[in-house]
Amino acid sequence: MPNMTESEVFDKFAPIVARSLRIDVSQVAPDTHLSDLGAESLDLIEITMETESQFHIFLPDKSILETAVEVFGSDILEKDGYLTDEGKRLLLRRLPETDARTFEGEVAVKDLQSYFLRIDTWVRMIQGLAQYTPSECAVCGGRMTASMGFRMKCAQCGEEITLRSGEELNREWVREYYDQEYRPQAGVSVSASGMPTA
Numbered sequence: 551m552p553n554m555t556e557s558e559v560f561d562k563f564a565p566i567v568a569r570s571l572r573i574d575v576s577q578v579a580p581d582t583h584l585s586d587l588g589a590e591s592l593d594l595i596e597i598t599m600e601t602e603s604q605f606h607i608f609l610p611d612k613s614i615l616e617t618a619v620e621v622f623g624s625d626i627l628e629k630d631g632y633l634t635d636e637g638k639r640l641l642l643r644r645l646p647e648t649d650a651r652t653f654e655g656e657v658a659v660k661d662l663q664s665y666f667l668r669i670d671t672w673v674r675m676i677q678g679l680a681q682y683t684p685s686e687c688a689v690c691g692g693r694m695t696a697s698m699g700f701r702m703k704c705a706q707c708g709e710e711i712t713l714r715s716g717e718e719l720n721r722e723w724v725r726e727y728y729d730q731e732y733r734p735q736a737g738v739s740v741s742a743s744g745m746p747t748a
Contacts, residue, residue, distance in 0.1 A: 554680055559605075566604060567669070569690045570596045580670040589667070607679040608700045610716030613666050614644050615659070617720045621728055633657040636736075640727060646674060666743075676718070682714050 554562075560580060568575040571587050578587065584594065598609050610617070618640055619627055627637035638653045645652075650666055665671060684694050684702065692706025700713040 554677055556670075556673055558678055559677045559680070560669070562604060563601065563669070563673055566600045567597060570600060578669060580668075580673065582669050583664055583746055584667045584669065584672075585664070586659060602700075603696075605676055606683045606696050606702060606713065606718075608713045608715040609675070609679065610720050612717065612720075613662070614720050614724070615641065615662060616728075617717070618724045621721070621724045628659050631659055633659060633662075636732070640724075640732075641725060643731070644723065668702060677694070679716050679719070682719065684711070703719060 557734035562577040564575050567573075567578045567584065567589075571589055571595055573587060576723065584597070589597065591632050601607070602609055615627065615637065618637075622636075625634075627634055627640060633641070633653065638657065640669070641653055642650060649665070649671075687694055687704035687707060687709050688711075689709045690704060690707040692704040692709075694702040694711075697710055699716070701710055702713065703710045
C-alpha cells in the first residue's frame with residue numbers, strides 16, 4: 551500500500567474509528583479530534599491495533615516530539631511545558647506546511663496532544679508509514695501478504711520481511727535532523743560515546 555492517497559487512507563481509516571467508538575462513520579471528518587468523538591485510552595489502543603492490521607503498518611508508541619526529546623536531551627525542544635523555537639523548528643520540518651499555524655506564538659506541549667489526536671494527523675501518519683510496507687516482493691516481484699506479527703510474506707516465493715516500526719523510523723529521522731541540521735547550526739559537537747557536548 552505504498553502509494554495510497556490521503557483520501558484513500560481516510561476512506562479506510564474512518565470506518566475503523568467509527569467501529570471502535572460505535573458511532574456513525576459520517577461523524578468522522580478529517581478535522582475531527584478523536585477525543586471529541588469520545589475516544590479514551592482503551593479506544594485509542596483498539597484503533598491503533600485495528601489500523602496496524604488493516605494497513606499493515608507498525609505505529610509509533612510515542613509522538614515525534616517525545617522521541618526527539620530523548621535524542622536532544624532536556625530543555626532544548628521544550629522548556630517549562632512550552633515548545634522552544636528549536637522545538638517548533640523541528641516539528642515544522644516534520645509536519646505538513648498546512649499545519650504551520652499550530653506552532654505560532656506560545657505553544658504548550660500539553661496542547662499538542664490535541665493536534666496528534668486529529669483524524670487528518672493520523673491519516674498522514676498512516677500514509678507515511680504505508681510507504682514502508684512493500685506490495686511486491688524484492689526477490690521475485692510476487693505479491694506481499696500479511697504474515698504473523700509485523701511481518702509480510704511473498705505469496706509466490708515465501709520471502710518474509712519484518713516491517714519497520716514507526717518508532718524506529720521516527721528515531722532515524724530525528725537523528726538525521728539532529729546530525730545534519732541542528733548540530734551544525736548550534737555548534738554542538740559529539741563525544742566518543744555519542745553524547746552531545748557543549
